[in-house]
Amino acid sequence: MKKTNILYWAFTGLLALLMFFSAVSGFLAPAQGIVLFKHLGYPAYLLPFLSVAKFAGVVAILVPGFPRLKEWAYAGFVFDITGALYSSIAVGDPASGWMMLFIGYIIIGCSYVFYHKRLKSGSIIVQNNPVARQSSFS
Numbered sequence: 001m002k003k004t005n006i007l008y009w010a011f012t013g014l015l016a017l018l019m020f021f022s023a024v025s026g027f028l029a030p031a032q033g034i035v036l037f038k039h040l041g042y043p044a045y046l047l048p049f050l051s052v053a054k055f056a057g058v059v060a061i062l063v064p065g066f067p068r069l070k071e072w073a074y075a076g077f078v079f080d081i082t083g084a085l086y087s088s089i090a091v092g093d094p095a096s097g098w099m100m101l102f103i104g105y106i107i108i109g110c111s112y113v114f115y116h117k118r119l120k121s122g123s124i125i126v127q128n129n130p131v132a133r134q135s136s137f138s
Helices: 002-028 030-040 046-062 067-090 101-121
Strands: none
Touching: 002 030, 002 046, 002 067, 002 101, 030 046, 046 067, 067 101
């Protein structure tokens, strides 16, 4: 159980840092983000929206409780990376530019698996929420 908690927090911390810095870069270096979005064929107004969504997702996975919100945050992170991967491939970027996104998938997957292991082991107490007590990793 201690090993599960350590691995959960290690991968969740990495995920939170990855998404936090991705969100911050959308606000601190908007010119670079807009250039990237133009390259991918997206409008510039999408950048601040995605940055705010990433901040919200980071808060959701770090704050205790709210299991359904955590599930949505994990899904949102997968959608974000999948969209980035697909967009990069669609515009013809070389594999060296998008292969790093698979590291994001690994971090999200490991954090998610260890979150569910913690739920299953009972180390996370979720009151009056039968959905959160169920695990798809039976």
